Amino acid sequence: VIGYLQSAKKDLLEEGFRIDQVAAVTTSVLRDAINQSEVIEEIKIGTGFEFKVLSGQEEAELISVGVLANQESFKDFDFKKSFFIIDIGGGSTEIIFIQDEKVKSLVSLDLGSLRAVENFGTPPLSQKMVSDMESLLSSQIGIKVKELGLTEVCSDSAFNQALGSSGAIRTISKIFSKESPDGSPEEEPFSLTKIDLIIDSLIGRSSDEIMSITAVDQKKADGILHSAVILRSLVKAFKLGKIHPSKYSLRHG
Numbered sequence: 001v002i003g004y005l006q007s008a009k010k011d012l013l014e015e016g017f018r019i020d021q022v023a024a025v026t027t028s029v030l031r032d033a034i035n036q037s038e039v040i041e042e043i044k045i046g047t048g049f050e051f052k053v054l055s056g057q058e059e060a061e062l063i064s065v066g067v068l069a070n071q072e073s074f075k076d077f078d079f080k081k082s083f084f085i086i087d088i089g090g091g092s093t094e095i096i097f098i099q100d101e102k103v104k105s106l107v108s109l110d111l112g113s114l115r116a117v118e119n120f121g122t123p124p125l126s127q128k129m130v131s132d133m134e135s136l137l138s139s140q141i142g143i144k145v146k147e148l149g150l151t152e153v154c155s156d157s158a159f160n161q162a163l164g165s166s167g168a169i170r171t172i173s174k175i176f177s178k179e180s181p182d183g184s185p186e187e188e189p190f191s192l193t194k195i196d197l198i199i200d201s202l203i204g205r206s207s208d209e210i211m212s213i214t215a216v217d218q219k220k221a222d223g224i225l226h227s228a229v230i231l232r233s234l235v236k237a238f239k240l241g242k243i244h245p246s247k248y249s250l251r252h253g
Contacts, residue, residue, distance in 0.1 A: 002046035005046075005098075031056070060103075064098065067248050069253075071250065087232050091115050095107040108123070111137065112230070117223050130199065133226070134232070168220075170245045189242040191241060
């Protein structure tokens with residue numbers, strides 16, 4: 001980490017950027033680390049960067065700021081209606097409920113793609129492993145829904161649109177999608193049907209096979225099935241229609 005940050009700092013200075021202030025933040029990885037303070041101090045000594053550890057709520061709030069500040073970039077999405085923002089990270093998943101273009105409720109689940117890989121292993125995953133993962137997710141989501149008084153929201157079909165702000169969701173949107181003019185996969189809205197197709201296609205397959213089928217790199221191949229399972233659990237729990245991928249997220253907030 002220190003080596004990467006030193007390299008990034010060097011590159012920015014060599015490019016001639018004038019940097020007056022750096023906002024350095026970290027999320028789930030250090031949020032849950034037992035040696036959090038020691039790691040932050042080592043990074044500060046090695047790079048000069050002083051990191052702030054965001055709480056799950058702070059992370060969700062900044063994600064919503066990044067998305068809502070760029071409304072003009074989204075086509076065919078009605079920001080005047082209530083909707084959810086979903087961000088599947090490595091260690092946690094954030095769900096933000098937006099009503100009247102303001103944050104109404106925030107949910108942070110302690111399960112992201114990397115944490116799911118740690119808990120359930122790298123591919124191949126059996127149907128039972130996927131079912132066990134969904135059972136765990138269903139329990140976590142159900143508790144959060146009740147805590148935040150979102151039961152009524154989840155039973156109302158009017159609240160059925162969502163923006164997916166994470167790289168995982170953008171990757172899912174491109175799997176089995178049409179090509180854009182430059183030949184790359186198109187990021188397009190998708191529904192539960194496509195998520196089911198992806199999960200069914202990847203169950204029982206190794207990471208190498210997943211790379212071949214989806215054209216993702218090794219790192220994404222290890223966790224894309226886990227991310228799809230997390231997303232399916234959320235789509236079912238919140239009765240969501242189409243998921244619109246967003247390139248705007250935490251860093252834009």
